[in-house]
Amino acid sequence: MRILIVGPSWVGDMVMAQTLFQCLKQRHPECAIDVLAPEWSRPILERMPEVRQALSFPLGHGVLDIATRRRIGKSLAGQYDQAILLPNSLKSALVPFFAGIPRRTGWRGEMRYGLLNDLRVLDKQRYPLMIERFMALAYEPGAEIAKPYPRPSLQIDPASREQALGKFALALDRPVLALCPGAEFGEAKRWPAEYYAKVAELKIRAGWQVWIFGSKNDQPGGEEIRQRLIPGLREEVSNLAGATSLAEAIDLLSCATAVVSNDSGLMHVAAALSRPLVAVYGSTSPQFTPPLVDRVEIVRLGLECSPCFERTCRFGHYDCLRELKPRAVLEALDRLVGDPVEVGE
Structure with a gap:
């Protein structure tokens, strides 16, 4: 057939x-x-x-x-x-x-x-x-879908992964926090850069390194995250957004100790690579396209006006994302992989 x-x-x-x-x-x-x-x-x-x-x-x-x-x-x-x-x-x-x-x-x-x-x-x-x-x-019309449902699972070639690590001079000598701060759909799915920077800062202070992934459109946002860190911490961030091919991004994401991502394509890639994942939801809902992985934490506020599924906030405040503070994501990371950090206010 x-x-x-x-x-x-x-x-x-x-x-x-x-x-x-x-x-x-x-x-x-x-x-x-x-x-x-x-x-x-x-x-x-x-x-x-x-x-x-x-x-x-x-x-x-x-x-x-x-x-x-x-x-x-x-x-x-x-x-x-x-x-x-x-x-x-x-x-x-x-x-x-x-x-x-x-x-x-x-x-x-x-x-x-x-x-x-x-x-x-x-x-x-x-x-x-x-x-x-x-x-x-x-299946035929009306037939029951067999359970348990299968899950996406992308296969990685170790040689291809090693080549990508070498190309971007990346080492696996410390835990890797992968950040996926973009979302092609629109601003209403993008958690603020300053919040990503706070998560990055605290994990770097705890001995981690940070890799930022995304398309060419996400490169400025990735650089904003990096520039929000003080010198000394900034050097522990590799902004790979727009620099990698999709193939290289998939291979490198497979190296992540944990991933923090907006509701985006890379979120689903990380899930299909079985990476521990914190998924940040704003204008959309995990009820339709949730990340399909065991070790996942969904972080969202569930405000009265969400999910609206709009590209931009109709009210202009983006509270579903702005009011979702770094503490919630850091605590979710702690539940997934341990290694807690002092969050502060």
């Missing part, structure tokens, strides 16, 4: 999609799974043993370009028995349709009648979690 997955466009969603691949392998051990997705996702997919190959999709998020989608579809004709679509957009259904894949499975979305011939109607009450909505597509 040959299955083409049309993958999602966000890092966290791609990590969580591994639960679908695991379910497919459980049901059809000999199936071959290929994933059509943006090129940036290749380092994630290459670390999933269930995936045979990642197929690079050249169009950006939101670009229609029917001619290119038709060309890609025709190039895949006759190669697959089933396509499973994770995005709910009409655009995502075009390549499998043009490829003539016999069974085209997905949730009812943007007028996809005719494009999909295995069209499912989503019961959000039955499947409240994103991974449940992914995994259900591995």
